[in-house]
Amino acid sequence: MTQEVNTLFTNALILTMDENFTQYFPGAVATKGDSIVAVGYEDEIKKEYSAQETIDCNGKILMPGLINAHTHVPMTLLRGLADDLRLDVWLMGYMMPVEREFVSPEFVRLGTLLACAEQIRSGVTTFNDMYYYEEHVAQAAADAGMRAVCGQTVMKFPAPDAASYEDSLQMAREFIQKWKDHPLIVPAVSPHAPYTCTAEILRATAELAKEFDVPLHTHLAETAFEVENMRNEHGIPVIPYVKKQGLFEAKVIAAHCVHVDTGEIRTMMHAHAGIAHNPSSNLKLASGFAPVVKMLETGLNVGIGTDGPASNNDLDMFEEVRLAAFIAKAVTNDPTSLPAPWALLMATRLGAQALHIGHLTGSVEVGKRADLILVDISPLHNSPSFKRAVDNAYAQIVYAGKSTDVSDVMVNGRWLMREHQLLTLKEDELLAQAAEIAKKIDTFLIEREQSVLSKLIALGGSLEQESFEVQVKVKITEADPIIHALSQPEIDVIRKRHYREHDVYFFFEDPSQGRLRYREDDFIDDVKGTVTNVRTRLTLIGLKREGKFQDQVLLSRSRYIAPASQSLRFYREYFKPKSEIAIEKDRQRWLITYKDTEFFVNLDEMKEPKLGYYLEIKSRTWSRKDAEHKAQLASELLSVLDAASGEKVTEDYIDIVSEV
Numbered sequence: 001m002t003q004e005v006n007t008l009f010t011n012a013l014i015l016t017m018d019e020n021f022t023q024y025f026p027g028a029v030a031t032k033g034d035s036i037v038a039v040g041y042e043d044e045i046k047k048e049y050s051a052q053e054t055i056d057c058n059g060k061i062l063m064p065g066l067i068n069a070h071t072h073v074p075m076t077l078l079r080g081l082a083d084d085l086r087l088d089v090w091l092m093g094y095m096m097p098v099e100r101e102f103v104s105p106e107f108v109r110l111g112t113l114l115a116c117a118e119q120i121r122s123g124v125t126t127f128n129d130m131y132y133y134e135e136h137v138a139q140a141a142a143d144a145g146m147r148a149v150c151g152q153t154v155m156k157f158p159a160p161d162a163a164s165y166e167d168s169l170q171m172a173r174e175f176i177q178k179w180k181d182h183p184l185i186v187p188a189v190s191p192h193a194p195y196t197c198t199a200e201i202l203r204a205t206a207e208l209a210k211e212f213d214v215p216l217h218t219h220l221a222e223t224a225f226e227v228e229n230m231r232n233e234h235g236i237p238v239i240p241y242v243k244k245q246g247l248f249e250a251k252v253i254a255a256h257c258v259h260v261d262t263g264e265i266r267t268m269m270h271a272h273a274g275i276a277h278n279p280s281s282n283l284k285l286a287s288g289f290a291p292v293v294k295m296l297e298t299g300l301n302v303g304i305g306t307d308g309p310a311s312n313n314d315l316d317m318f319e320e321v322r323l324a325a326f327i328a329k330a331v332t333n334d335p336t337s338l339p340a341p342w343a344l345l346m347a348t349r350l351g352a353q354a355l356h357i358g359h360l361t362g363s364v365e366v367g368k369r370a371d372l373i374l375v376d377i378s379p380l381h382n383s384p385s386f387k388r389a390v391d392n393a394y395a396q397i398v399y400a401g402k403s404t405d406v407s408d409v410m411v412n413g414r415w416l417m418r419e420h421q422l423l424t425l426k427e428d429e430l431l432a433q434a435a436e437i438a439k440k441i442d443t444f445l446i447e448r449e450q451s452v453l454s455k456l457i458a459l460g461g462s463l464e465q466e467s468f469e470v471q472v473k474v475k476i477t478e479a480d481p482i483i484h485a486l487s488q489p490e491i492d493v494i495r496k497r498h499y500r501e502h503d504v505y506f507f508f509e510d511p512s513q514g515r516l517r518y519r520e521d522d523f524i525d526d527v528k529g530t531v532t533n534v535r536t537r538l539t540l541i542g543l544k545r546e547g548k549f550q551d552q553v554l555l556s557r558s559r560y561i562a563p564a565s566q567s568l569r570f571y572r573e574y575f576k577p578k579s580e581i582a583i584e585k586d587r588q589r590w591l592i593t594y595k596d597t598e599f600f601v602n603l604d605e606m607k608e609p610k611l612g613y614y615l616e617i618k619s620r621t622w623s624r625k626d627a628e629h630k631a632q633l634a635s636e637l638l639s640v641l642d643a644a645s646g647e648k649v650t651e652d653y654i655d656i657v658s659e660v
């Protein structure tokens, strides 16, 4: 009497990816409902089971579906949008501004469905995601029939789906509550990274993950820059820092971990953290080489991920597995490092364990969910086949297999692809919709790239509006006479500051764009002679609109000011100026009143290039009438200083930048 099952796979080369790397050939697998009920040699299984559907695998490899351990699936819609850029320019300059404009529940759903089609075609049955509107990623994945760990993003910046971190944390809570018992979806919370989150966010998300016993998915120690910043700010590297915030009390899935040392690897091992290694993304963004072999030797569960399709640029796990093996060999200078069976193990059982769902999937074992794929190893690029060594089949998959060799995919006992035909998704419709969105994004970016101002606005952050500026700037021979002249009775000094200014001016192909100034102000304590505070600002200085007023006074030009939260290098790569000029000066600045009107009086010593002393009288206003009045007073004030100091301060208005 045989037992009735739903599907019986026969005549397969089975790579179980279990603890002993057990293989069966010719092998058979029986599935019933959502689970695997039998695995073994064909003759034995056939004796015990009869099935509604019997599949002759024709010598193909039958193995567990691949686990994509780290990705951002909706970013299929941003694939190829901006490449060959550094991580910060790519992320803050392009991805985040476009996401703020375009990401919506519909965008997320379409992007996810496209990603599911691509992943199913390449033999992926489970993916671990992090994005916005994650509920819609979860719904689309479930509709496509895929298994997924879905992490709702939480970070300190306003996100496309939440104005504040409290909002996204609340969304994460509701999302987890709603999806907690879904057969395909494991909800999770995703604090984006230590550098995009506060300590408070890290602690709150860890608490949430613990409360519901769900994974916490984050990016850790991706770049040397990140680790260096963490050391500068907190005196410790990334891993000890997040440990201090209680992150490892949760079931952590840490993407990247490129820059971690032996002690940090041990910390993560003790915390049972899962690691997602992302070879393509780390190569493309030149992030470095993760110590994968050391992590595996320590016993960490290291999976392999594609990362988002905007930084890879595909979701092809066959390519990732091969790269993981190749990189490990090159980095350790040892071709025996990370052999094919282990590389494939990372993409299957170890990956599932890294996602904390090793009890559900990742190997072909009785009791696990029926997440299975068939891979044809007879195509031209993968022929002939040898049977001499036990590892031959793994080498065929890892070193010569292609995602297009995957012919059939089953997830949770349900067919998603049969003989290369997708059963749950309509590729043509999805592609047409994607092309529509791409057109809109193109238009948006083309418009934005046309003006320095709109590129500045796209970076977000507060931007001060256009204002009128009254400005007198003249060359002087000495500073002291002017300082004495400021004690004239008609001038009231309110306060004095002293700082050193480092300015870099960016010039553009089209001069009507104005020029962009990156300014670092180092405030100097005159008593101690030390730098007490540093401030950086970006100012877009428009062309002179009103020209000169009585020869010496510049009446107006547009100025937009934004805080400079990124490095000078970032702005250089983002704005791509045609040329630049660096200026360094020592500035004494007085805030004074003259005839009941406030002015700034700046006394600048130009240090680099050495141009001597300049006197500047300045005031900003938002009304034209007021500007004219102030321009008159500024002119008078200049005459007062001129008379009192004996300096010849009657030259025309000087533009130092054009002098340089």
Ligand SMILES: [Zn+2]
Pocket: 070, 071, 072, 219, 255, 307, 308
């Ligand atoms: Zn990522």
